[in-house]
Amino acid sequence: MGADADGGLDEQIINPAAYTLNGFQVGTIGSARRGDCTGPNYFQTDLALYKNVQVTDRVKLQFRWDIFNLFNNANFLFASVNAFIASTTATLSDDMTTIVSATPAGNFGQASQTRDARQMQFDLKVLW
Numbered sequence: 001m002g003a004d005a006d007g008g009l010d011e012q013i014i015n016p017a018a019y020t021l022n023g024f025q026v027g028t029i030g031s032a033r034r035g036d037c038t039g040p041n042y043f044q045t046d047l048a049l050y051k052n053v054q055v056t057d058r059v060k061l062q063f064r065w066d067i068f069n070l071f072n073n074a075n076f077l078f079a080s081v082n083a084f085i086a087s088t089t090a091t092l093s094d095d096m097t098t099i100v101s102a103t104p105a106g107n108f109g110q111a112s113q114t115r116d117a118r119q120m121q122f123d124l125k126v127l128w
Contacts, residue, residue, distance in 0.1 A: 010074060013040050013081045014109030021090060021102035040076040040111060044069050052127075064123040072118040076111035083109065 014037055024030065050064040069075075082105060090102040 009110065011076055011111045012109055013037075013076060013078065013111050014083060016104050016108045021099045024099045026092070026097050026099065039078040042075050042115075043071075043073050044075060044115075045071055058128050060127040062123070062125040062127060064125065066121045066123070068119045069115075069117060075115040077113045077115060078111070080113035081109060081111050082107050 018036075019032070047067045047070050048064065050062055053061045053063070055061055089104070091100045092098065093100050
């Protein structure tokens, strides 16, 4: 596991220090703006190498080698990000309308799954 530019883990998609539920009025809409959380970066390079061999005037064979995610980058899935605070970690005010304190889980905002790692395939294709 590496570190991102901010010194945190690469899989830390949402910064837990950027959001709080403390003081939030239950039943109201939050103040986060559209685009505040853009999701994980995605970078993938694919490569295909192939060679055509003439068998007859009308028939060719193509040998092909495909490599997906050539540089084997870890591309995290946003759908796997833990973005929920369990109700057992929130303390409500006496009148039950305001969150006094809330403690997110230790893995809050972290992605738990990645897209496929590097994959390769070999093909043999007949063209006529």
